[in-house]
Amino acid sequence: MGERDWAGLADGDLVALARAGRPGAYAAIVTRHKAALYRLILAHVRDADEALDLVQESFVAAHGALARFDPARSLRAWLSGIALNKCRDWARRRRVRAMLSRVLPVEAAEAVADDRVGTEAAAIERDSLAHTLAALDSLPEGLRSPLILCAIEGLSQAEAAEALGLSVKAVELRIRRARAALREKTG
Template identity: 65%
Template sequence: MVARYLTGPPAGRQPAFAGLMRRHKQPLYRLIVAQIGDPDDALDLLQESFVSAHAALGRYDPSRSLRAWLARIAINKCRDWHRRRRVRHFLARVLPIEAGERIADTAPDAQAHAIDRDDLARTLAGIRRLPAILRDPLILCAIEQLSHAEAAEALGITVKAVETRVRRARALLDADRA
C-alpha cells in the first residue's frame, strides 16, 4: 500500500492511504489507549498519528517495518500528550483558582471505565505508572505483539535493550501485585 501510495497516480493515493489506515488503526488505537488510559483522547491521538504519518510517508524507508514506524509516531504523540497534561496540571496548581477552570483537565479516570474489570484496571494502572523507558517496550511487545526487533526499531534502541526493559517492566509489575 505504501508503494502504491508513493508510486501510483495521484488519484490512487487516497484509497491506498485509506487501506493503510484500515489495516493499522486497531493496533495503533490499542497502543495509544494502553499508553494514556483514555479512550476518547486516544481517538484524537490516533487521528493525529495518521495525519503525521501521511505527512511523513515520503520519508518512510520501505526496508523497515511499517508497523514499527507507525508505532513510533503514535508513541511520540502519546509523549506529547503526557507533556501537555503535566503542563496543565502544573499551571492549575500555580495559577489562581479562577484560571484553573480555564485549563482544567477534564479527562475521565481510566479506572471508571473498567469498574467491573478490577484486575485489568490494576494492571493497566501499573503499566501507566512504569517509566516510559520501560512502559513503551512492554506495550509494544506484550500488548501489540511486535517482535523485539520491531520494537527496537520503533524505539530506536537495540534488541537487547528491549529484552532487558521488558523483563524489568514485568518484574516491577509483579512486585506491585505482591
C-alpha cells in the same frame, strides 16, 4: 482498484502507491493499521476519546512523513514509533494544562457516587485490573513502552526495537525489567 484489491497488497506496495499519489492507497494503510495503533495509544493514555484523536494525529503525521519512510523497515513499527511520539506530546500537554488549570479537589471527586451496580466478583476484577493498570502506569516510559508493544500489541522484539530506536537486546532487557517490576508491584 477496489477495497479488496488493496487488502491483498503488502505494506511496502501500499506505501509506494501512496507516495505516487494513488487514491485509496493511504486509506488502505490507515484501515489496515488503525486498530493496532488505537490499542497502543489507548494503553498509554487510558482515554478512548483522546486515543481516537491521537490515532488521527498519528496518521496525519505519518502521511506527511511518508516520503521519509524506509521500505526496508516494518510499516507497523514505524507507525508505532510515530504514535508513541504523539502519546509523549499528549502527556506533556496534559501536564502543562494540569499546572495551569484548577484541578477538582479530591474531596469533591470522592463525593461523586458510583452508579454502577455489580457483583462482588466484578468489583474484585475491577480492583485487580485497576491495580495492574496503576502498576503499569507507574513504570518508567522506557520500560512501559517495550512491554506494551510486545506483550499487548504483539509486535516482535525486533519490531519494537525499530519503533523505539533501540537494539533488540535493549528491548529484551527492558521487558524483563518491566515484568519484574510489575510482579513486585502486583504481588
